[in-house]
Amino acid sequence: MGRTLAEKVWDAHIVRQAEGEPDLIYIDLHLVHEVTSPQAFEGLRLAGRQVRRPDLTIATEDHNTPTVDIDKPIADLTSRTQIDTLRKNCEEFGVRLHPLGDVDQGIVHVVGPQLGLTQPGLTVVCGDSHTSTHGAFGALAFGIGTSEVEHVLATQSLSARPFKTMAVNVEGTLKPGTTAKDIILAVIAQIGTGGGQGYVLEYRGEAIRELSMEARMTICNMSIEAGARAGMIAPDETTFDYIHGRPHAPAGKEWDAAVEYWRTLRSDDDAVFDAEVTIDAESLEPFVTWGTNPGQGLPLSGAVPDPEAISDETSRAAAERALEYMDLAPGTRLRDIAVDTVFIGSCTNGRIEDLRAAAEVVRGRRKADGVRVLVVPGSFKVRMQAESEGLDAVFTEFGAEWRHAGCSMCLGMNPDQLAPGERSASTSNRNFEGRQGKGGRTHLVSPLVAAATGVRGTLSSPADLEPSEPVA
C-alpha cells in the first residue's frame, strides 16, 4: 500500500521505534522565540545539558516586541526581561538570534520561510502552535510545549506518536474576492475546532495547487484551529521556485539532489487517508467569524445564528455564551456589525502578498471615521519590501498606522491591544475571549475583508465598496 506525504516524512525521521512506546523522531529545524523558551533553557542549565545542535536552531523575538519606538528600551519591564532572557540564553548556548532591530527579525513563522530554512521533507518544531505554517512546504511542522522545547534543545529529537492522516480536498477554483483565509475558515467551520484532533491535514485539490506559497502558508497556519497539530501541502514547482535562491536554500549540486528528493514527497495514488473531507472552492464567499472560537464562522452574506436553532446541546451552550461575550443578537446581518479596530498582520496574514492585497483595496481611499487601522508586517524584511513598493504610503494616506514587525495585536502581549468592549476585524487566527486584549471582541477575516471593513467601518468585502467612494 502507498504512503501519504505525512507518513513519508515521518518514516524518514524515525530514530528509534519500539513496541508500545512512542517513536523517537529526529528534528531538522527548531525555531525558538522568547515566550516558550526561558523555562526550557533554565531546565538545561539546571541539568548541566547543552544545546545538542545549535546549527539546527534559530531564534527570533516576536511576541513581546513593540511595533513603535523600537529603538527605545521596551517600556514593559516583564516583556523586556523576557527578551533579555532570550538574548542571554542564546549567547550562553550558542543559538543564532535575530533580535528586535535586526534585518531578519520578525514573526518566527515568517522568518523561517523567508530565510529559506523551511524546506520540503523537514521536521520542524517550535514552542508555538502556529508552527503548522511550515507544512505549506511539505514539511512536517508542529507546535510543542516548553518541556518538549527543552527535550529538542537537549536531544534534537522528540518522543511522539505518528499522526493519523486526513485529506482535505479543496476542489474547483476560488472566485475573485475569496482567498486562502476563506478556504481555511470554511474548513474549520465544517470540521469544527476538534475535528482535526490527532490528524495531520493534507490540503489537496485544484484550488490548493493554484495558490501561491504565501497563501498556502495561511492555510496550513490555521490547521491548529481545527485541532490538527500539523497541516501539509505536497511541494511542487511553486514551492521550489519560492525556495530557490534564498539564503539557506541548497545551491548547485545540492539543489539538484534536494529537488530530486522533494519530488518524491507526495501522497502515493494508492495511499489511504484515515479520514477525508471535501470543500468546494467555487462556492466559497468571504468568510468571517461571529463567535469566540474559529469554528464559529459564516459567509459574510449571512447573519448571526440563533442558538435556539442549534440542536446539539454543547454547541448551543457555546453559541449562547459566545453571543453574550461578543454582544451580538441573533439575526444581525454580519455586514451590519461595526468595528472599532482593523488589524492587518500576524503569522497568518502578515506577509507581503497580504499587505499588497489589502493595499490594493484601500489605495486612494480614506478609512471610516472612528476606526483604528493597524498594519503590522510579519517581519522586518516584509516591511522593507512593502516600503520599496510604496505600500506604506498607501496605508498611511488611508489613515492606517504603519508599524514595525511582530505578533502585535494577534495576541496582545505587547501594547497593541483592544480595550474592553472594543471590536476588531482581524486577519489573525484566534477569536478567543480576551485574545486581543481583556474584554476585546474579535472577528477573523481575510486581508481583503479587513481592508474593506476599514473603508466602511462595518464588516465588508471589496465588492461592497462603491467605485466612486472618496479618493484622496
Add this chain to the structure above:
Amino acid sequence: MEKFSRHTGVGVPLRYSNVDTDQIIPAVYLKRVTRTGFEDALFAAWRGDDSFVLNQPAFSSGSVLVAGPDFGTGSSREHAVWALKDYGFKVVLSSRFADIFRGNSGKQGLLTGELAQDDIELIWKVLENAPGTEVTVDLEHRQVRCAEVVAPMQVDDYTRWRLMEGLDDIGLTMRHVDMISDFEAARPSHKPRTLS
C-alpha cells in the same frame, strides 16, 4: 517528576466546551521566565466573576477539574499546565483534549483522563448537587469514582507508565543517544543549517 497512581480530591465542574489555553491563562501572564507562581493567572478573566466556579468556597480547594469537551485548544503554552498545577489541580477530566495540551500535561505530571461525555455529565450533576464532593481518580485501574458514579477512564499505556513511574522524558531519550548520533551521521547534506 512525582509518581502518580491514585488521587482523591474535590471535583470542580467546569461546564464549558472549547476551553482554550488563552482562557486557562491569558497571554499577558506569559511574560514570566520562571516555571512556578502562575496560580493567580489561572482562568484570570473568569476569576473576577463572583459566580465563577472557583470563586465558590466549596470548590476553591478543588484538585480534580471536570471540564467540557475540547479542553486545552489553541496556543501551545505549557503555562496553562503550570497554572493548573500551581493552583492545585492534579487531574483534568474531559471527553476530549487538544493534543498539545494533553502532551504538555503528561510531561508535567498533570493527569488528563478521558471520560465519555455521558459520564462527565453524571459527575457534573453530583458535583453541582453536592458541592465539595470528592472525586477519586485511579490511574492504576483507569477508573474515576464520584459518589455513585464509577466511570472508566482512558489514558494511553505509555503515559500511564511514565506517570506511575514518575519518569523524566529527556533522561529516557538520553539512553538512546547513540541512535541519535547514528541517525545524524546519515542525514543528507542538502538539509539546511542555521549556522555556517
